[in-house]
Amino acid sequence: MLDRPFFDRPVLDVSRDLIGAFLAFDGVGGRIVEVEAYDEADPASHSFRGPTPRNAVMFGPPGHAYVYKIYGIHFCLNFVCRPGSAVLIRALEPQAGLPRMHERRGGVVEKQLCSGPGKLAQALGINLDHNGLALDRPPFLVRPADDSHPIATGPRIGITKGMETPWRFVLAGSPFLSKPLSPERKAL
DNA sequence: GGAGGGATTGGCT
DNA sequence: GCCAATCCCTCCG
Numbered sequence: 001m002l003d004r005p006f007f008d009r010p011v012l013d014v015s016r017d018l019i020g021a022f023l024a025f026d027g028v029g030g031r032i033v034e035v036e037a038y039d040e041a042d043p044a045s046h047s048f049r050g051p052t053p054r055n056a057v058m059f060g061p062p063g064h065a066y067v068y069k070i071y072g073i074h075f076c077l078n079f080v081c082r083p084g085s086a087v088l089i090r091a092l093e094p095q096a097g098l099p100r101m102h103e104r105r106g107g108v109v110e111k112q113l114c115s116g117p118g119k120l121a122q123a124l125g126i127n128l129d130h131n132g133l134a135l136d137r138p139p140f141l142v143r144p145a146d147d148s149h150p151i152a153t154g155p156r157i158g159i160t161k162g163m164e165t166p167w168r169f170v171l172a173g174s175p176f177l178s179k180p181l182s183p184e185r186k187a188l
Numbered sequence: 189g190g191a192g193g194g195a196t197t198g199g200c201t
Numbered sequence: 202g203c204c205a206a207t208c209c210c211t212c213c214g
Contacts, residue, residue: 069208069210136202190211190212192213194209194210198204201202
């Protein structure tokens with residue numbers, strides 16, 4: 001079980017170590033195959049301009065869920081690390097509760113159940129009610145990766161600032177990513 | 189008090 | 202590839 005000490009570390013270390021970890025929400029989830037790191041010095045981060053009502057959880061204790069709504073439609077799930085930093089969970093390899101994922105996501109193929117931050121939140125049933133919940137107890141369950149995985153990094157997706165910062169981490173070669181990594185780079 | 193915009197997705201050209 | 206959908210949060214007046 002991953003709890004506060006795991007998340008009370010530099011956000012890049014946490015991001016790398018989350019690749020291959022298992023995430024479930026109310027028994028629905030899978031292996032984390034794609035994340036992105038954000039911190040307070042980063043113009044792409046919600047925490048860049050300091051604490052506000054929306055991002056308050058990012059400045060709270062490590063090991064909690066920061067959930068926000070994007071484009072008025074979708075939800076995105078982050079894991080809070082040290083104050084002002086968080087890891088956006090972007091894609092899972094579905095492993096648990098697949099029938100419920102399919103119900104929530106409609107008639108998509110398995111590869112597309114959790115291949116993006118909004119899709120993942122929809123498949124797991126995560127919304128603003130879950131903002132601020134601790135990650136080390138139900139309905140959340142986060143378990144460490146049981147062995148090492150080939151990790152690749154690259155630029156983050158969809159942002160309009162900080163595009164040059166290669167803080168996207170993926171499980172190299174996974175077919176469950178939101179987008180292929182290009183060009184492929186070695187992990188730090 | 190109000191306008192502008194976003195760490196996305198899915199559908200259409 | 203392009204673009205609309207749709208909610209607050211943030212910032213400015």
